[in-house]
Amino acid sequence: MNDKNQKPSIWKSIRTGLIFLIVAVILAYGFEITKIDLEELRSEQRQQSLIRVTRALAQPDIFEYEKETQTFTAPVYVTCPTGGAVIAEPDTSGPYAIVTPECAEPGETVTVEGFNFFPNSTGPVRFVPGNDPTNVVELGNETALADADGHFVATLVLPNRPSEDVQFIRATMSRNVGAPKFTQTAHDTWEKIIETVFLALLATILGTLLAIPLSFIAARNLMKSVRSPLASISLSTLGWPIGIAVGILVVRMVANFTEPFTSNILVNLVSVVLIPVILTFAIRWALPQDDVASPPLGLQIARLGVLFLSALVGFFWMYQLAGLFMNVGESSTALLGSFAFLGRFLIQLGDILIVTTPVLGALAAGGVFSNFLGRIGQRASEKLNEGTVKTLNLIASAAAGATVLGLLGWLVEWLYQIGRPAYTQTGPIVVGAVLGLLLAIFTKAKDTLPTGLVIYYVTRTILNTLRSVEALVMAIVFVIAVGIGPFAGVMALGLHTIVSLAKLYSEQVESIQAGPLEAITATGANRLQTIVYAVVPQIVPPYISYTMYRWDINVRMSTIIGFVGGGGIGFLLQQNINLLNYRAASAQMIAIAVVVSIMDYVSSVMREKAV
Amino acid sequence: MLQVKNLTKIYDGGVKALDNVTFDVPKGQFLAVIGLSGSGKSTLLRCINRLIDPTAGQILWDGDDITTATPEEMRRIRRKIGMVFQHFNLVHRSKVITNVLAGRLGYVNPAWSLLNRFPKEDMSKALKQLERVGIADKAHQRADELSGGQQQRVGIARALMQDPNMILADEPVASLDPVLAHSIMKHLEEINKNDGVTVLCSLHFLDLVHRYADRVIALNQGQLVFEGLPSEIDDKKFKDIYGRDAERVG
Numbered sequence: 001m002n003d004k005n006q007k008p009s010i011w012k013s014i015r016t017g018l019i020f021l022i023v024a025v026i027l028a029y030g031f032e033i034t035k036i037d038l039e040e041l042r043s044e045q046r047q048q049s050l051i052r053v054t055r056a057l058a059q060p061d062i063f064e065y066e067k068e069t070q071t072f073t074a075p076v077y078v079t080c081p082t083g084g085a086v087i088a089e090p091d092t093s094g095p096y097a098i099v100t101p102e103c104a105e106p107g108e109t110v111t112v113e114g115f116n117f118f119p120n121s122t123g124p125v126r127f128v129p130g131n132d133p134t135n136v137v138e139l140g141n142e143t144a145l146a147d148a149d150g151h152f153v154a155t156l157v158l159p160n161r162p163s164e165d166v167q168f169i170r171a172t173m174s175r176n177v178g179a180p181k182f183t184q185t186a187h188d189t190w191e192k193i194i195e196t197v198f199l200a201l202l203a204t205i206l207g208t209l210l211a212i213p214l215s216f217i218a219a220r221n222l223m224k225s226v227r228s229p230l231a232s233i234s235l236s237t238l239g240w241p242i243g244i245a246v247g248i249l250v251v252r253m254v255a256n257f258t259e260p261f262t263s264n265i266l267v268n269l270v271s272v273v274l275i276p277v278i279l280t281f282a283i284r285w286a287l288p289q290d291d292v293a294s295p296p297l298g299l300q301i302a303r304l305g306v307l308f309l310s311a312l313v314g315f316f317w318m319y320q321l322a323g324l325f326m327n328v329g330e331s332s333t334a335l336l337g338s339f340a341f342l343g344r345f346l347i348q349l350g351d352i353l354i355v356t357t358p359v360l361g362a363l364a365a366g367g368v369f370s371n372f373l374g375r376i377g378q379r380a381s382e383k384l385n386e387g388t389v390k391t392l393n394l395i396a397s398a399a400a401g402a403t404v405l406g407l408l409g410w411l412v413e414w415l416y417q418i419g420r421p422a423y424t425q426t427g428p429i430v431v432g433a434v435l436g437l438l439l440a441i442f443t444k445a446k447d448t449l450p451t452g453l454v455i456y457y458v459t460r461t462i463l464n465t466l467r468s469v470e471a472l473v474m475a476i477v478f479v480i481a482v483g484i485g486p487f488a489g490v491m492a493l494g495l496h497t498i499v500s501l502a503k504l505y506s507e508q509v510e511s512i513q514a515g516p517l518e519a520i521t522a523t524g525a526n527r528l529q530t531i532v533y534a535v536v537p538q539i540v541p542p543y544i545s546y547t548m549y550r551w552d553i554n555v556r557m558s559t560i561i562g563f564v565g566g567g568g569i570g571f572l573l574q575q576n577i578n579l580l581n582y583r584a585a586s587a588q589m590i591a592i593a594v595v596v597s598i599m600d601y602v603s604s605v606m607r608e609k610a611v
Numbered sequence: 612m613l614q615v616k617n618l619t620k621i622y623d624g625g626v627k628a629l630d631n632v633t634f635d636v637p638k639g640q641f642l643a644v645i646g647l648s649g650s651g652k653s654t655l656l657r658c659i660n661r662l663i664d665p666t667a668g669q670i671l672w673d674g675d676d677i678t679t680a681t682p683e684e685m686r687r688i689r690r691k692i693g694m695v696f697q698h699f700n701l702v703h704r705s706k707v708i709t710n711v712l713a714g715r716l717g718y719v720n721p722a723w724s725l726l727n728r729f730p731k732e733d734m735s736k737a738l739k740q741l742e743r744v745g746i747a748d749k750a751h752q753r754a755d756e757l758s759g760g761q762q763q764r765v766g767i768a769r770a771l772m773q774d775p776n777m778i779l780a781d782e783p784v785a786s787l788d789p790v791l792a793h794s795i796m797k798h799l800e801e802i803n804k805n806d807g808v809t810v811l812c813s814l815h816f817l818d819l820v821h822r823y824a825d826r827v828i829a830l831n832q833g834q835l836v837f838e839g840l841p842s843e844i845d846d847k848k849f850k851d852i853y854g855r856d857a858e859r860v861g
Contacts, residue, residue, distance in 0.1 A: 518700060519696060
């Protein structure tokens, strides 16, 4: 390549010209599509609204004063009556105003001169139609400003309201007294901005906690080496639904058993304190600290039994803890006064525990069953002869395929209510079984399949799909699920945080040094130990950094999540914009700016400290 | 007794890192593995504890077949094989003592170790190993605060925590200065002589080979080109191992 020596050719110039032309056409089309039109900006009406809004925005509705007001209603004749207008001398001891001339035709200008008003007070000077001086209707939009002596001069064009009777011009002059106070808008804004900050905080915490485990499955370097034989994969796939079903059943039984004991606070307290002690001993026995040699089968079974009982007792404990939270919360709410939110927090915690325990139980049981069956499959394909393993593969793989597609079919049926079992039940089950069989036939009996990579790709796909849905859109869905309010916002932001953090985190896991990983593996550590001892220490700083970054984003997002009913300050802001109450909207925009910049600063300081 | 039979490793890209390598290592021997960079030394050592899966061949160790061991069996075999690395491979942000305790991970119960709980005996053992390599006072510092020589001692202490019957040392002194190199090699020698631990150590410098090794094997482009006593490496053998243009230094 020696481009340097080439002379500029005509073709090159033409090419450059063409590129410019294409860019110009693209830009022109863009203008057309986005309707760029400065004429609109120049129109009188637009400019006036713009000025009005800008001025309102410049005067945020934050402070207000107590007002002192003085009113004087001066008589005037519109069309001079025959024989001339007769106006009584006003009472000059208080504030008063004189209209000159005392009578005039509609459309003529009169001068209003006020005396003895509060110094520097201001207010409207308007025409009051009709012959009743207490009439609240006023016409016109003149404003007067009194000088230091309480004197003002204002001019007024008389409206077209001719009358034989006397009519009036009213001056309503007021001034501020005392110290400035926060307006109602300021109070509302404060309340909502606090809601916003905590919305962001909860979403970030929730998201971080769930994103961490996900990030490990979405990391290629950790998952690449995970391979298992077909028998193990099929059996552990079967293990999930079985385990989840068993888990739900068992936890429900424990819940029913626990029910009568949860109402008494003393029983709660005793079991909450006592059970962990018992469990510690049980688990210490069942999980010995060293496993130098494999223990005899009888002991292994006994240990498994104890672990199962421990799990049951553990669920009992969780329900008792929930009961304790709720009982303590309920009885303390009345006593705590302004700290009643602590009591309500306990009640909510108890409720969350009650709701999540069955889910946790189901997931745990699913995991345990899947793991256990997977191990059996692994052991079987290691120890048994080729033919037996092949048979096992055929059966297990067909069953697993049938189960997975059957469940998918059930989901489709539930979503679309097709109502034709051939399409959504028997069909998928048969197809799944056939696919499973095919997989088993074409896989060598003892070959291992890249399970890790499959899980990795599936996780990545789900994460990427969910990440492409904006949090604002998610909020709309959650508003339907849990109603309008900050809870929906927390769920939406939390979900979005999970998926985006999981992606960022997993990229950090992928970029760790491989050396320590290799060293820990070489000591005979299992996969989980390797992650905890070689991966986790390396990813702590970037994880903290990304969590802070996300917290930052969440604060900003939470300010607009209210636009779709997700709670927080956005709700107020949108309402005020729709009501054309720009001064209030301005107050909220200032609050958002202040909070976002404070958060920005705090998070950067914390990030520096942590990394 | 470690027996390596017809070991071959071909990487995914088609590179033949090991080509039909066969040798035995009697229990308690200090075996040096020499050869140019890229001659397959690292691959050989990593095949022995299956950090790399060999393509063909067999590795027998005290009757166990390492090449066909199941993952679970492999874990049990690995915990008796300590490994020391050129770049130490410590977890930088963890404390020295945690790095050393990591050597017990194959023995302790996984559930407890995930919570960073180790038996008391392991704790005192870890301190004893640090004392043995002379850096007991650094136990509670972060690993990356230590100098290179100190980090390699931590690496040795970690390997010792495994109660190993064999230590694989992959160029343990290549990142250290000559003085430190000797002190690290002396530690390996002491472990080899006093504890009867078999040591397979890949080395670059022939003076270290002469000084410490009982026996030498040499690799060139994945093939075993020499097997014998260190004193048997004459100029002709040297050219076979390192190529015609090589000149002896040190």
